[in-house]
Amino acid sequence: MAEKEATVYVVDVGKSMGKQSNGRSISDLDWAMRYVWDKITTTVSTGRKTATIGVVGLRTDGTNVPLDDDEGYEHITVMQNLGQMLMPDLRRLREEIKPSETDEGDAISSLIVAIQMINVYTKKLKYKRKIYLVTNGEGTMSSDGLESIADKLKSDNIELVVLGVDFDDSEYGIKEEDKDERKAENEALLRGLVEDCDGVYGTLAQAIAELDTPRVKTVRGIPSFRGELKLGDPTKYDTALRIQVERYYRTYVAKPPSASSFVVKSGGEQGEPSMETAESSKYVDTNLKNVRNVRTYHVDDPSVAGSKRELEREELAKGYEYGRTAVHISESDENITKLETSAALELIGFIQADQYDRYMNMSTSNVIIAQKTNDKAALALSSFIHALFELDCYAIGRFVAKDNKNPLIVLLAPSIEPDFECLLEVQLPFHEDVRSYKFPPLDKVITVSGKELKEHRNLPSEDLTNAMSKYVDSMELVDKDEEGEPIDIIPMEDSYSPLLHRIEQAVRWRAIHPDEPVPPPSEKLTQLSKPPKSIQERSQKYLDRIIKAADVKKVPPKAKGHKRNRDVDKPLSGLDVDELLHREKRAKISAANAIPEFKQTLATAETIEAVKDAAGQMEKIIEGHIRTSFGDSNYDRAVEELGVLREELIDYEEPGLYNDIIWRIKDKILKEQLGGDRQELWWLIRRSKVGLIDKSVSDRSEVTEEEAKQFLSSK
Template structure:
């Protein structure tokens, strides 16, 4: 069962929270809410009904709490903004509109804590919950500490954790102290610190540290997932008495983390962002805005001369899978597919053993698992322990065939023994191994010698590194060593990039962006946290240290800058003139080409552009080449002439990029796409578009390819869909 949590946030909304202090451009309230919003949005993203949240406003203009309604004194200007319950995007947006600074300062922080305690007691009853109260304040409003000891005892009795985070509160451990602090704020800090010290579970800190720690990604705790529960066999116990069978359990040790998936919804015209992070199956009303789930519908048609329009609809049940074999499609029915499917049964069988020395770690594939004996089964524990120690003493791995459940795909696993000598935990670690079809062997020439066609071996060659180059490279690699470039708490050399501090920037950046959008859809996204970019580039100090070795390597390798690729001239290419200055075409009696034939289209197209003297000649040549491409597609039987048409299109594209006439190509390609998808070129020619043009990267010429183009990368990607 999932852990149950009940958390109440007490947010100071007093008049002083609207002010900015200590050089910040944002108010104390906005600064403190950065921490609160991050915590609440994390709860929303988890989407667990057992993680409940409540919010209490301190120093509000109105009063809304159960204690005040009962006639108790000292609970003025305290309002329950949200009762304890599951947090959703709708309630998050409603709460966001309530978090505004007021013109009041008459609320008492300890009374607000009492209100939060009562809320938690009423909601959780005597059930097992993790209870927490988080108070965010700048301490500028008076606090009555007469009942602080009684409040601390009540917190301890109910087992509630109290977290007080103050804006610009002093924190010697963090190294922050506010200068010129008012006497009222200093007094309130001491009262709250004393209250936290009296609690069994209490935390007191400054907001600057809390906001700084938000940049550190929070690792999601994952419960163990049992992937297999059954016998691990060596031999067949049903046939041989000497066979071994050990009842084991397999869990995931490592699991690939992925970013949260996106759902497609239709957004109402009067709103910019959907108010629910979930897939919507039907038309619903959320916060006054209508959203519709996207539904996909497919229709299948076949050619039928007798049907209206020449095509006839076909039901999905009448379709069969087909596999391409050469240029022929081989159909496969469901009955045929059932024959090809491997019928497996749940099993975990050891096939053999290999020594440590004969296995290369780079063969590992996929995620790691851990195998332990069945719980409360002493016989299985003893047998597995003996097996693990036997593998360890013989320095061998076991190779096993693993089928997680009936009809599942089999896997070949390598089992590594962990005898528990160092960590006192006996188990088997497993990793998937590749099948023969997964292995690709490539032959490369040796790096230390050159083999000539006559069979001789050359140790010195222009393609082989010299001794000076080898030494320079060795010095460069040594100078870029990161293993001990970091520093520990005592300033001693330590590992620069420990695995626990290395985070996936893609996953955590997306989560950061989602949380920011959930709180404020209009605000710009903040740049990625520094901790996510820390290891994306080498440290500057290390580069400065290695600079002499880098320069020595450049000199030894004779590295030279490659000149930038020359851009084509607007108009036509400059014709190559012979040294004699004679007009070779005139001497040979050849005229400048005006027409392009289909049989020799590519060389004639290039020749026409090479001798073009004006833009009209280029446009005429492009028009003729376009007609040839359309003719090839129209006359093609199936995809027989598609490759030839794509080759002509590639030549047209390259030549027009060189001449800086991208508009001509983009105009032709736009018309060609319309003709292909509408069936104007003798039937369904969509394969030519998606496989040969889009798949062959023959799309629109973008600004990055030609400075004369007006098409952006985003427009080109949208056009290719």
């Protein structure tokens, strides 16, 4: 279970926070809130009720504190009481946290308010308590009772973090020139308080710079298996080995947050969404509604209207493909095919470590440890691990995670560290999973007669081989330190998943800034998208040598519209084959064989009217396929036909003809004039990018790239 947290953010919203200091294009408050919003939204995204947040405004226009006597606490406002923060709270705070019209208010008094909020909420329960104070240090601060405040923070186990706008920090290299005397005194006062209570003191510039480094989530291990590690059958032999073990993930794919589908309710007002509380104590947007998928099943039946009869799911039977035939197996017969297995990890053999090929690994790795609080199991497993290690071999096991689950073959490798021992486990393939492919050799060419050629145009020369070898060596992500020892240029612990963290960053930003564009990804996320600059410079001379040795030449761009003014290839004999075979020029395209016949029609078209007629026939065929499609049965076919129509009209330099057709089809789809709701088809068209032909594709098009993008994105 995750640890309970109580965090209070004290934000200075004084009038002086509204100015733009040190050449920044945004106010000091907006700059400071970048850090605060990032911390808050990160907590909100977890959805944990035990991760509570409170917000206190310092130097506000009014006063609102949870104390019997607010004397000495003027211009301090509790903007958010401690509790789980949700999206409505974020939207409200976004509007409330603005620069005030006063610079009155004591930062030390605001800390007392934050301490009081934490103590009242957490009582004596086990919580991780924390207070963040973000200020520019330009207000009046009282030094009375600092020692008692520091003692209170330490005794209540509350961590204090003070981040200052343009605070001096020699370690980070920040020093504000011509600093105001009061600000310098306040910085010294806050630094002394933080040192007395063992807190954290720093400049805001460093905190914001560290936001570019993704925060890795620490996941508490959950066992995926608890059972016995067996050697032998304990029901038959008394000497069989049984060890109580547990299985945990060692590596696991981290996935970004998934999106949900919603639609705006009909008649819903545009603007700020209204919220209401559900029974689960979660806030829901009353203007949105979940999208529900409904699946229907039809079979051919000439006796009903439309020749299609709808079936309920309960009326269906399972069928397995045997070639191109569906074979039905009843539920009673299917039970015979299921293996009756018991959850266990059974050892079936051993293999020397040097005889195992690493490419056999089929899964992420897991760790096998002894059952917790079971000393006998820990001793037995430790003996087994050390035996494997000393003999330099691996164990092969048959693993069943739960009763009646299909068995897996796994490899167990010993892992011994100074303070930890375990078995590393990965899945192995069955014999049917192994695919053996034969490829031609890379160092020779074998002719049809069986002759081996060492020199051939498809074989690299010795000069090219040497150049490639040196180029690969120069691309090594390894450098040397001052002592000449090799070091990694990009250590494993500094490589992050761009997909995971970029989506999380975008979601957090959009929660606070609904109308502003999402900022570009940080360099930490994009550093692996290309080699480091030092590596590129080091390897450039070897790359140039490869280009010279391989005689690399630039391929000319594909000619556009090469079919419009084409010269028909004629046979050397001068005979007209079509005339000899009495082939007629195709006038009508059949829907059953639309694509080949469309291409044949264009190949024999002599006038632009013939091209327009063929395109018009394809438009009617595509609309017919959409209109008669049951569900999405004809969607892929329609998209493929659109793609062929688009490519051919690009080659014939008639982009306007295709653009008119796709506009009409889109209009009919969105107006549900092609057999009902075909929104899924429009999504497929957008994904396949068979929209308008713009100027970047055809010089004859009058559509800009922006208009083409707008065509696909609009509904």
